[in-house]
Amino acid sequence: MFDRFKVVNLSPPQIIVLVYIVIIIIGALLLAVPFSTTHSLSFLNALFTATSAMTITGLSVVDTGQTFTLFGQLVILLLIQIGGLGIMTFAMFFFMLLGRKIGLKERILMQQSMNQTEIGGIIYLAKRLLLYSIITELIGTFFLTLRWGPEMGWLRGFYQALFHSVSSFNNAGFSTWSDSLNRYAGDPTVNIVITFLFMIGGIGFTVLIDIWTKKHFKQLTLQSKVMLVGTLAINLISVIAVFILEYSNPHTLGPLSFHDKLWAAYFQGTMPRTAGFSTVDVGSLHHPTLFLMCLLMFIGAGSGSTGGGIKLTTFVTMLLCVIYFLRGKSDVVIFKRTIPQSTIVRALAITFLSCSVIFIAIFILDITEKAPLLEIMFEAVSAFGTTGATMGLTPHLSLLGRIVIIFVMLIGKLGPLTLAFSFSRQQTTLIRHPKENILTG
Template sequence: MRKKLISSHLLKGKIINLSPPQILALSFLIFILLGTALLKLPVASTTYISWIDALFTATSAITVTGLVVVDTGTDYTVFGQVVIMTLIQLGGLGLMTFAVLIVMMLGKKIGLQQRILIQEAFNQTSLGGLVRLVKILFTFTIILEAIAFMILSFRWVPEFGWKEGMYQSLFHTISAFNNAGFSLWSDSLSAYVGDPVVNLVITGLFITGGIGFTVLADVWYKRSFQRLSIHSKLMIIGTIITNAIALIVIFILEYANPATFGSMPLSDKLWGAYFQAVTPRTAGFNTIEIGDMTTASIVLILLLMFIGAGSASTGSGIKLTTFIVLLLATITFLKGKSETVVFRRTIPSRTIIRVLAITVVSNLFIFLILFMLTITEDAPFLMIVFEVVSAFGTVGLSMGLTGELSTFGKQVIIVMMFIGRIGPLTLGFILSKPKKSLVRYPDDEVYTG
């Protein structure tokens, strides 16, 4: 984290010194307020939408969460849905990405201040290659969303007609790639639980969006697994293993559950298990009712939501690489070794300390929000835990509590979605204003364990 402050020139020549984390947080807040104002316009809704519900929806969209307190497909007009879709695209790719693209289109150079902001937004350790990363990200996004849009159009135009079918395809394409989980249907994608096209396209979009833009750029340029960075290797292998384990476990746990897979043919059970296995890593779509799943499956989904997607991706959570490094460091300690090694490379101690900080701070925020909601909300404990972790991971899955939240509960979840999107450590740096100490003290022993 850079301590150097960035001077931002505002109206009338005034200068406000803001750090990169503060600028990123402020930009999200501005677009949340702008989105709220647009969603409150009479032209945006088909029924009365309160200020708190508009704020909740705007926050959920810009943080690409997907939790909803009103029905997106029926309570908002096409104008309101386009506002939501725009917020999703801005929030998923990152506000700084679009700012840099605008600067480049105007023919201006990307200065040091802008590069530091990009570095912060994409959680990078170096200033090198950031502009190239943004270009790759934008190009890749346009190409992938265009391909997915065409495939889904072939599937939904015959069912809904040209206008409706293409609109549904566009909305769900943008929502899926950005890991938002917003759907124009009240039951999400439950009608397509056994549809191979919808399953593969939607999951392909949010898995790709969630793996991380740095990984995508790395694969694009290296095109060889052996030449990839350690981060990319861990993300690819970790994603495959995590998804495979989750698929097998959910298939077994839900196989005979009469409320979910019980009456389905085997092919639908497999597709259902696959979709529910990969969607908790911040996607938010579902093809079966989450509240009907077994308690064991819900606990597994809780873990997957907490882990989240990849660094510099459209998803949140503590991030998959954080979880992997945490496991590797634990194994290293249990084996009595002094260095954590993977793929013949040593993971620096500063990375391990950062991983521990992310995990601890995330758990503290989850506990605090959970504690408040257990006081104000009249709901089963597991439903409240699920809602909080879903908001933290900006997942969007729910056991049915979102629409029943009190006004205070909605406010708390709004805060949690915001924390989940900007990252708990970023918020910690904003609040604490850390300074590097030049003083070192002697070591001493603290007994633990």
């Protein structure tokens, strides 16, 4: 499959970027054909939708349920699944079906696409990833079918359950309903199942496998410990913050009963880092809540997960680095483990590049779009974090604005470092120059 790339000597990051672009274009062509839509759709809008699905973002310039036929929705669902699990996972699956040997080049590509530090055990990880994904999505489909089957008919209920289960687990945020999940703001089943799916998908597959194979918390890897504790802490803080900030808002939690307020606050507090669904009108949230959501979307999910953002582990690393620097300590230690200097430098590079991408996007959109700065910032951060939450600006984006968001979604999915490495040539040198300080701060 990848032998032809050897002729032009493409690096793994370049191959990954190229394959993503090719699949997005194919998806856009499929969505643009007449039998995919209920009415004519421009290629740019089809490209926007395909990019959003492939990057598991969820932003849409058209109403998914009203614009696309069953075929079109299935194309979107397939793009979501490929984007969520990774291109190389699907490639490995087809290699196995064809009985083809998975060589070193394919393993390196899988390592790059799955954001793993080591090539050893990558096939095992990919197999488990595929198995866990299918099982989790089927479990979600089963429970949602039980909830929606009696309400809308078993066949339609099953389809809606399948669509939302795949979309949730892959943290895509696509819904066939115009109001997302607003109609189920106080529904325990929908809230629990949907949040369970996008939390499992967003925590990272290496963490899930680690939890499955280890019996005690102390035996877990540092990655797993940081993700579990960090996810619990950040979700708890954000849920409490949303509940307090929006409690009296007449356009969000205000009209709801206390029971429904709790469910809506729980959903909106856990959603921004990854999912893109909503059970209240996001555009009606108070400004402090929207700023909090921007921070959560920027942080994102876990490394090696279906979510985007700079990743929770990157945020924790940067936070600990600042804390230990202020305490006058040179080593960053967590759970009795010292974080390597190379990891800190990588986290710094990811954070800086991510901020740069978002800043450039906001700058351009502020010129092209007639919208408040907060809406523009929210849109840009949501696109980069591949979250898919919107204050309502997406359908009204200009031509250039849509192109900008397409690029931001792609960068957010692939990661700024992958994009940077794909355009640069990494060189190693044995030359060491003298050290000299410069003034900072």
